[in-house]
Amino acid sequence: MSKISRRLFTGLAAASVGTLAFPSISLGAVPRVVVIGGGAGGATAARYIAKDSGGAVDVTLVEASKRYYTCFFSNIYLGGFRNYGSIGHNYYGLSVNQGVNVVHEWAVSVDPANRIVKLGSGNTLYYDKLVVSPGIDLKYDSINGYSAAVQDKMPHAWKSGTQVQLLRNQVMNMKQGGTFVMVPPPNPYRCPPGPYERVSMIAHQFKQSNPTAKIVILDPKPKFSKQGLFEAGWQKHYPGMIEWISSEDHGGIKNVNATKMEFVTDLDTFKADAACVVPAQKAGAIAMAAGVNDGDWCPIQPASMQSKADENIYVLGDASMAKSMPKSGFSANSQAKVAANHIRGALTGSKVFDARYSNTCWSLIAPDDDVKVGASYVAGAELIDVESKFISQADDSSETRAANYQESIDWYNGITADMFS
């Protein structure tokens, strides 16, 4: 069978059967890579290893969801600029175009000594190299009174999916002139400017449908990403609507009462008509099961994204401790390419090039007012070091801010094609 038709066949088989059982012993000389997690880190790694090895590496992607809704641009949906379907993607491109075996299951455990991943069905996957890219889990108990049981009352909406749709509904249905409370997470967390872009997008929605509404941000931090740019934007577009209260002023959130919709702080007790509460975060559970974590996150080798605990395991994206890179989809996508190059080199002898990373985060404050921050990075001995960086300027022209928004839309199309096509 020719390379293309074999790949097509493998892809179609994976696409149509959905779940495939694999023997736990490698059958041939073709090395095997298993990727856990089909987001910006995992999907990109699977795609690049399969694409660039041209069939010389067998790649299996384990991802529970058949349709993946990106976290990035979920705020743009919350602002009413996109419909929810437009941030959903499937895995057919990876299986049909790239020959990746896509298995829609949960990975439940990893046996690093025998290099085996166990799936929820009981099936096992053998690997030569394993990529762990599970994203985040939420530490619900980091906020007294908050729990998974009340997450539909006060959505976190920090892992995309139905929680984001729920939050949009609650924003749209909040009583006229009501108060919306936003509780951002403490550092480190997924998408540093995300909570503040979210506030901007909710304010944009309120400006049209609920113009006397108020937004109170009870921040567990004394400062935040792109603070000057956001605050200037809020002043310009939503004067009097948004109040940001620093941890130094409210003294910490002592308790959250989801029944009464109340937030108790040293400063005051805040009553909400709708709320978004984002707790502290940690690496996804499978990273802990694989034993590659040190506390909440997973230390990596800056030159390769290999786990410091196991050279056959690579940890990508939010789950990794990749300081100085922020936890973002862009970062995960960038790290995946370094890991893919390193993995191919180890398994097929292809040339391994020096690690180079980059990140850019766009944030929409109001229609055609978009700000960005970014940096390029190189591998240092201990950390991923910043090489150069930039941030939008306070005195940018309105044309520049509008061009940033168009750029972010093109980036969205670019990165999702880079992950899924």
Added chain:
Amino acid sequence: MKILLFLIFLLTSFCKFAFSEEHSDEQQIIEMGDIEYGQYLGAECASCHQQTGASEGIPAINGMDAEVFVALMLAYRSKEMENPVMQMIAGRLDDEQIGSLALYFSQLEPPK
């Protein structure tokens, strides 16, 4: 008109022949390039530049003429062209890396 175009063609061919020892900066940079290295480096570009189809804000670069590619990257590197993202990306590329990227992208199928 056709005759004029033909004359220009003859003239440029002659010039290329006559001055072939004197390569432009762009050509010299392209000669330093390596396609395999360009493929690795080019993965960074694919995060934003779509591989198929044109777009309004971020242009397609697949199939771009290698000399044009080099000239653009040099202009971003020296900050003659604006856009902080591209200035950052180009700012850390040396001539060999720019040449490698130019070679890699010029041999890809341009978007339809």
